Amino acid sequence: MKAATAPAVAAFHVTKKFPGVIANEDVTFDVRVGEVHALLGENGAGKTTLSNILTGLYRPDEGWMEVAGIAVDFQSPRDAIHAGIGMVHQHFRLIPTFSVAENIALGTGHDPVGGRFDLKMIEERVVEISESFDLPVDPRAKIWQLSVGEQQRVEIIKVLYRDARVLIFDEPTAVLSPLESERLGATLQTMARSGRSIVFISHKLGEVASIADRVTVLRHGRSVQTTSENDVSALASLMVGRDVESVTRSSRAIAESSSRVGAVVLEIENLHAVGDRGLKALEGVSLDVRSGEIVGVAGVAGNGQRELVEILAGLRRAGSGSIRVEGESLENGSTRHPIRLGVSYVPQDRMGTGLAPDLTIAENMALKNFRRPPVARPPFIRQSVIDAQGRDLMEQFDVRAPSETTPTRRLSGGNVQKVLLAREMSGDPRVLVIASPSQGLDVGAVATVHRLLIDAAESGVGVLLVSEDLDEVLALSNRIAVMYEGRILDTFDRADADAQRIGLLMGGQLDVSA
Amino acid sequence: MSRFGFRLEPRSYLPKWLPWAVPVGSFLAALLVGAIVLFATGQNALSVYGRILDRAFLSEGAFTGTLISATPLLFTGLCAAVAFRIGFFNIGGEGQFVMGAIFGSGIALKLGVDAPGIVSVAAMVVFGAVGGGLWGLIPGILKARFRTNEIITSLMLNYVAAVIATYLIFDSNSFWRELTGSGAVFPKGKILPTGSWWPNLDFGSIVVPFGFVLGMVIAAWLYVLQRKTRFGFEMRVVGGAPTTARYAGMKPARIVVAVAALSGALAGIGGAADIGNFRHVLDPKGLQQSGFGYAGIVVAALARLNPVAVVFVAVLLGGITNAGYALRGPDFPSGLVGVLQGLILFCTLGGEVLARYRITRSVRTPMNASALESA
Amino acid sequence: MGSQPSNTRRRLRFAGVAAVAVLAVVSLVATACSKSSSSGSSGGTIKAAWIYVGPVNDGGWTQAHDAGRKYVETKLGAKVKTTYKENVPEGPEVAQVINDLIKDGNTVIFATSYGFKDAMQAAATANPKVKFEMATGDSITLGQKVASNYNEFYGAGEDALYVTGIAAGKATKNNTIGVSAPFAIPEVIRGINAFTLGAQSVNPAAKVNVVWTKTWFDPAVERKSAESLVAAGADVIFSHQDSPSAGEVAKANNLPWFGYDSDQSGSYASVWQTAGTYNWGPFELSELNKVIDGTWKQNNYYGTIADNFAGLAPYGSTVAAGTKTLMDAEITKAKAGKADAFGWYWGLADRQDQDGKTVITKGQTLTMKDLYTMSYFVKGTTGSPKG
Incomplete structure (x- = not known):
């Protein structure tokens, strides 16, 4: 057999058309046994369609695929699973009230002993897999008890449990914290070293560069190039098809704009509020935003940023404190009043809240x-x-x-x-509140969004930018406030801001007086 | 599915012809499947369909009968359509219909024989709307205030309404009950004064009940409300994205309550129309037997919640119901009528799947699965 | 969905197209077979139709009516062609059903539920050539104006209940008979009174306890009411209801049980006594015969036990031989009686109501109107005649 040399999975000249759209055109790439292979591309570049073809959900209109050197024609996802290709979806497919082991056994079609699953055997297998790939999870825990990161591990174990040789990950880090992402990267490499092949779909240049052995870049549905390049800016050019410069304001530009800043348009004074679980979320937040400036709020998610912006938009009631827009008090808990006063709000959950x-x-x-x-x-x-x-x-x-x-x-x-x-x-807004503006966007779109925010500030709007991405905050803001556990620990002018000190504050490492 | 050489693939794009071709195709498919069922049960499908068409639409007075059957369905269909549109699953059309009948007949009896007909009829419309509206308001407020599941509350209220109607006629000497004449022999409601009987518009061969005309006007009004007004715009946002609605300064709870009341009021007017136009008496047993409220949900689903389409579907289903009476007999069990009606619904909902997925032919190439696994 | 205005326009268009397409297809079908449908009576055959409120296999009211139809069919053979419409709701639909039947050429229409009455009367006025037979109707008795081609008929179910009461009076050991009954309306009240008088005729100490279920058909409620009667000390159960669920209770407690309207001896052999029933066929046969020879006219018929219209279901095996003899003797007496043979028992003595007021004097003959408006319980009955 030629299994030893043949790629684990390969696509040749694959074309998939939908009426009016060519999703994939003449895509060719191969994944070697034991490698982490990234599919990099902007949103709409055809990554998802390609992965749906690889997992048997769609059939290509033209071209063919090979698994271990043998041509295959998947009629259904079941055929793909049979051929050893497994998918870890971005949106988990787990039943919340079932245990980890039960979810893993579901749909495997075997193990029914005396009309019941042999749960004990499954649990042993789960423990075995989770130990050998550093995917810690309690097989008896119910899904609803698990964090998002743990649920993803369950999805991965589910695929490994079915003896998948090729694992496809669709934007796996989108739901993870930076630390969890890092850990996942290590797991992917462990799996590759054990002789499995990993297809890693992403539009995040940094993680692709650090995790993948080789990268196939997709652009407008075509496979542009397969490369072992790991220089971020080179990959970015390949992905976008031109040289991109991320939009940053030079410190001079920021200093210059700071000098043109006008009157205070948003005054937040001693704001207190409780979060969804009844715990204190804001404990005396005070912050001003002036016309023409961008104020960045840096901080790790879950330190009260969400509550702060939701109160500004009227979606949440403040416990105490006051908010004034150009001097006029904002009605507590009214969503219509901020709109009337010219407070614009771009929520983090764009589809669910914004549209x-x-x-x-x-x-x-x-x-x-x-x-x-x-x-x-x-x-x-x-x-x-x-x-x-x-x-x-x-x-x-x-x-x-x-x-x-x-x-x-x-x-x-x-x-x-x-x-x-x-x-x-x-x-004609007076204040623009925007949360995580570039989350989930590809580099091209991020640049556009940043450009628009700068334009807004230059036209006299007071922008309150809330982001977990410190680089973004540093790149755009005239002033930077650091939030930790419901308080603003410190506020800096951009000129005085020191990334390291801000990073430590975000982690709660320095007390306010320091 | 692959074994049959066909597979379903999600559609990413909807061809223009599809939205109307699917329902038509589904309906024709239902006729075809129905023909097979009829053949299997020893019926002549052609003559059965011919008879349906004849007795639903063509023969003398048939279309009038169809409109009579369609009138209550029109109102309960609108009731379900308007509520389902905003994701408020009001299945209490049945109870709201009954409350509308109680309120509507009550005011007609109260106004008595001396009131001018136009006053009585208008009052019946208003009181029917109030009765049904109040009954719809309850699950609406419970949902807005306490997040109670409206499916359960509105369903439960159907039984309460049925019990109230039965109590008024069978169990008490209520204002609605006739105690003299044959009312002393068998419990029945007072006959409404003839002045309050809703008129029928006579177009020679076709007599159109005023209730049906009113329903058509209301359907058109609802269309304008939903498509052309600020309130309708808010309804559309609340229906698809309640969080976004709040974000955009709307008050989803108020809109839900308002639509719940509106939905109930529509069924309530239907109840008043049923009594004012046809029964002329509060008849709990007859109302219960008809089950217009539940049939209205089917009407709304087939009309894809579009109020104007509800008019057409109500006439279609009214025709089938009407013709259904003509069909049933010694060699045509009434259950078979139900089977034919069910097939139409089933095929139409099945057609919805085809609207969202497309069928592709697949040619199976041999594949050595075991070799792959060893790879 | 539905977010674009063009969508709605498109849907509107679809509705129009759909309607046209359907009409086109079906009209093809219709012309293909128009010859086979409709057309009225042919030769010496008359067409008669029955309208039922329930399904023909309901094991009660409608089934009994359908038995009447089948009886007519057997007796008249080729001279009649019968049909029926089952599960017809009481409401505007009835008028449509009647019109359908007339279009199909039926010239005699029997309607079997009280709620059909108004539609029958209206149709009679509009179709003078068709005969309308309304079972359970009361308009003629009450002197209301009806068309001459409209007739009403019913039977003295209470006569059968009087005889049934004899068996109950004999069967009870502690003189407490429980009755589970639907609604406090004259038809039910006079039946219970007759039942009580029958029981007292053989057992003057017998008391009858009435519990209202407020439903015609609801097995769960009927069962509860029977259980409450047993709990209150009744050792004989009579359920004036459509479901046999009281029989279950009787069976569990091994108490004699009387049903209503149908023979339930099969499933409840250990406790079954008998039931009052109606036999619709012979009257309907005679009406059709009159239509055939042209002598039909309105007659407001009230059938009795004497002409076999009202009768009893077969006696259960646990009915004592002596009791059977007593019952048969009473039936024979009724049959040998006067021409107006119904209600021979009412005037056998002075009768008091629950308050001790005399409501019937000895020798009095009750008119149909008296019966149709009876609203008191006779002495010895517990429970309110007001429901």
Whole structure:
């Protein structure tokens, strides 16, 4: 047999068309036995379609695949599993009330002893797998008791339990903390060393460069190149098809803009609030944002940032304290009042909070001004005005979609963010509150979003930028506040900011007085 | 599925012809499958379908009968459609219909014989809406306030409404009950004064009940409300994305309560129409037997929650119901009528799958699975 | 879904297209077979139809009516063609069903539920050539105006219950008989009174306890009511209901049980006594014969035990031989009686109501109107006649 030399899995000239869209065109790549192979590409580059073909969900229109040197034609995901290809999905497919072992045994179709699963045997197997690949998880725990990272481990064990030789990971780090991501990288390499092959789908250059042995770059549905390059900027150029410079404001530009900063537009004073679980989330937060400046709030997720922005948007009630917008007090817990006072808000959960996925782009863009003329002619709304406004904003903000009547659920992550920014930045806002603006976006889209934020500040808007990404905060902000356990530990002018000190503050390593 | 040489693949794109071709195709498929069932049970499918068409639409007075059957379905269909649109699963149309019938008949009896017909009919519409609306408001408020599951609460209220109606006629000397004449022999409601009987619009060969016309007007109004008004815009946002609605300054709880009441009011007007136009008496047993509220959910589903389509579906199902009475007999059990009606529903919902997935032919190439596993 | 206005327009268009397509297909079918359908009576055959409120196999009311239809069919053979519509709701649908039947050429229509009455009367006025037979109707008795081609018929179910009461009076040991009954309406009240009088005729100390279930058919409620009767000391159970669930309770407690409307001896042999039943066929046969020879006219018929309209289900094996003799003797006496043979027992003595007020004097003959509006319980009955 030629199994020893043949690639674990390979695709040759694969083309997959959907009406009006070519998702994959002439894609060729191979994954060697024992390697971590990354599929790198921007959103919409065809990564997901390709992985769906590899796992038997779609059939290619043209081209073929080989597993261990033998041509295969998967009729269903079951065939792919049979051929040793397993997928770890981005969205877990686990039953919350079942135990880890039960979830793993589900669908394997074997182990029924006397009409029941031999749970003990399964549990032993699970422990064995989790020990050999450093995937610690209690086989008897119920899924709902597990953290997101642990649930992902269950998904991985599920695939390994079925003896998959090729494991496909679809954006596995999207749900993980940086520490967990690092640990996952090590696990992937362990698995590769044990003779398995890993396909790692991502648009994050850094992790691709550090984890993958080889990288196949996809662009506009085509496979551009397979390379063992691990230089981030080289990969970025391959992915985007041109040289990208991340948008950063030089310290001079920031200093210059700081000198043009105007009056205070947002005053947060001694704000207290409790979080979802009834624990204190904010303990006396005070912060000012002035017209024309970007104030960055740095901090590790879960230190009160979410509660802070939700209170500003009226989605959550403050316990005590005050918020003033250009001097006027904000009604506690009203979502309509901030809109009236010109507080724009781009939430972190863009699809779930910021947009109505089934409504069109134009309708989503009208979500905040449909009550007033010219969109409204009470009690009616004018669809033609909504559509015209949508067309204008799409052009102005470079939203790429077939038309303004396309449902937003069909948009890619970058375009979703652009729709949101288009809505929130039109209509003359005084304050723009934005949470994790670049999360989940590819480099091209990140640059656009950053450009728009700078534009907003330069046009006189006070921007409150909340982000876990310290580099982003440093790149854009005039001033930086560090949040830890519901308090602002310290605030720096950009010129005085020291990344190391901020990093330590974010980890709660320094007390306020230091 | 692969064994049959076909497989389902999720569609990423909807061809333009699909949204209307699927329901039509489904309906034709239902007729075809129905023909097979009929053949298997020894019926002549052609003559059965011919008879359905004849007795539902063509023969003298048939279309009038169909409109009579369609009128309550029209209202309960609108009731379900408007509520389901915003994700409020009101299956209490049955009870709201009954409460509308109680309130509507109550006001007509109260106004008595001296009130001008137009006053009585208008009052019946208003009171029917109030009765059904209040009954719809309860699960709405419970959901908005306490996050109670509206499916359960609205369903339970159906039984409460049925018990109230039975109590009024069978169990008490209520205002609604006729105690003299034949009412002393067998419990029955008071006949409404003839002045309050809803008119029928006579177009020669076809007589259209006023209730049906009212339903059509309301359907058109609902269409405008949903598509053209600020409130309708808010309804659409709340229906698909309640968190986003709140974020955009809307008050989803209030909208849910308002729509729950509106939904109930629609069924309530239906109840008033049923009594005002056809029964002319509060008849708990007859109302219970008909089950218009539940049939309305089917109407709304087939109409894909579009109020204008509800009108057409109500007429279609009304026709099938009407013709169903013509079909049943010694050699045509009433259950078989139900089977035919069920097939139409089943095929239409099955067609929805085809709208979301496409069928692709697959050619199976031999594959040596064991060799792969050893790789 | 539904977010674009064009979507709705498209759906509207779909509805239109769908309607046209369906009509086109079905009209093809219709023309293909139009010859086979409809057309009225042919030759010497008359077409008669029955409208039922329940399914023909309900084991009770509707099944008994369908037995009548089959009886007519057997007796008249080729001279009649019968049909029926089952599960017809009481409401505007009835008018449609009647119209359908007339279109199909039926010239005699029997309707078997009280709730069909208004539609029958309206149809009678609109279709003078068709005969309308309304079972359980009361309009003629109450002197209301009806068309002359409209008739009403029912039977003295209470006569059978009087005879049934004899068996109950004999069967009880502690003189407490439990009755589970649906609604406090004259039809039920007079039946219970007759039952009580029958029991007292052989056992003057017998007391009858009435519990209202407030339902015609609800096995769970009927069972509960029977259980409560047993708990209150009844050692004989009579359920004036459509389901046999009281029989289950009787069987569990091994107490004699009387049913209503149908023969349940098969499943409850150990406790079964008998039941009052109606025999619709012979009357319906005679009506059709009159239609055939042209002598039919409105007659407001009230059948009795004497002409076999009201009768008893077969006696159970546990009914004492002496009791059977007593019952048969009473039936024979009724059959040998006067022409207006119903209700021979009411006037056998002065009768008091529950408050001791005399409501029937000895020798009095009750009119149908008296029976149709009876709203008191006779002495010896516990429970309220108001429900």
